[in-house]
Amino acid sequence: MKTLTLIIALVLSVNLSNAQEGAEKGKTITVTIENITNNNGSVILGLHTEDTFMKGQGIMNAESKIVDGKITVTFKNVEAGSYAIMALHDENDNKRMDFQENGMPKESYGMSNNPEMYGPPQFASAKFDLNDDDLDLKIIF
Incomplete structure (x- = not known):
């Protein structure tokens, strides 16, 4: 029985150490993001793959309070791949983008690569590749 307990403990410790590695x-x-017009509400960010882009939550999500018109958020333990980041200044903290009657957004937003948009955002214009190095990105609202 002691041997079985020891084997189970050994297997669990090896699996946990591999998971941490x-x-x-x-x-x-x-x-x-440094050009936020005011400190009201928060900024919501989503890290997206092509499959999740413009379809709801990202594969990782973050929210940050605004201090002096800027925020910094770090997504950790991201695997190599192609991604896009979408950011929304949720001024009223209702956890969604608000629209005017004509369909235009009421709240500021932006995405990786800071593309000029003339219609709905496209993954191809916001995408970036994460390879061997950590990335620092600036998004402009």
Whole structure:
């Protein structure tokens, strides 16, 4: 019985140490937004793959309070791949984008690569590749 308990403990410790090593292999993406018009509400960010882009929650999500018109958020342990980041200044903290009667957004928003948009956002214009190095991105509202 002692041998069985020892084997189980050994297997669990090896699995836990492997899980921790795997978590450390991911990269970080640090996002900075410096031109927020006021400190009302918060900024909501979503890290998206092509499959999740414009379809709701990202594969990772974050929210940050605004201090002096800026925020910095870090997504940790992100695997290599192609991503896009969408950011919304949720001024009234209702956790969604608000629209005017004509369909235009009431709240500021932006995305990675800061594309000029003439219609709905497209993954191709906001996408970036995360490879071997951590990334620092600036988004402009």
